[in-house]
Amino acid sequence: MEENFLKLEEEIIKMLKTVYDPEIPVDIYELGLIYKVDIDEEKNVKIDMTLTAPNCPAADFILEDVRMKVESIPDVKSVDIQLVFEPEWDKDMMSEEAKLDLGFL
Numbered sequence: 001m002e003e004n005f006l007k008l009e010e011e012i013i014k015m016l017k018t019v020y021d022p023e024i025p026v027d028i029y030e031l032g033l034i035y036k037v038d039i040d041e042e043k044n045v046k047i048d049m050t051l052t053a054p055n056c057p058a059a060d061f062i063l064e065d066v067r068m069k070v071e072s073i074p075d076v077k078s079v080d081i082q083l084v085f086e087p088e089w090d091k092d093m094m095s096e097e098a099k100l101d102l103g104f105l
Contacts, residue, residue: 005039008075012037012045015069021051022058026101028066032093035084044078045070050089059083 016029016037028034028049036048047066051059063081070079091104099105 004075008039008043008073009037011073012039012070012076015073016066018069019062019065021056021062024052024102026094026098028062030095030098030101032095032098033089042077043075044080045076046080046082048082048084050084052089054085 013029016034017027019028021028024031033051034047034049038046066081067079070076
């Protein structure tokens with residue numbers, strides 16, 4: 001059972017890595033915008049995520065992209081996305097790869 005959840009979580013993360021902020025050439029997972037991915041017994045997925053800025057003009061596009069892509073995974077029953085701004089995002093949350101891609105290293 002646990003192995004199935006790990007496999008599903010890997011699939012979700014893989015899918016999240018295909019979602020980009022249109023203004024930044026790095027995916028939202030590597031940017032550190034995904035704070036938490038929870039999967040319950042029925043395979044309902046809850047994602048806590050943030051944006052690089054609270055007034056991000058692409059917010060609706062990004063949230064809808066996340067929802068559509070995660071819902072497209074066959075085992076996922078539903079997707080609940082919580083947009084949170086605590087803790088506030090900053091560039092230290094990015095992966096080393098993202099920092100390198102954006103010239104921060």
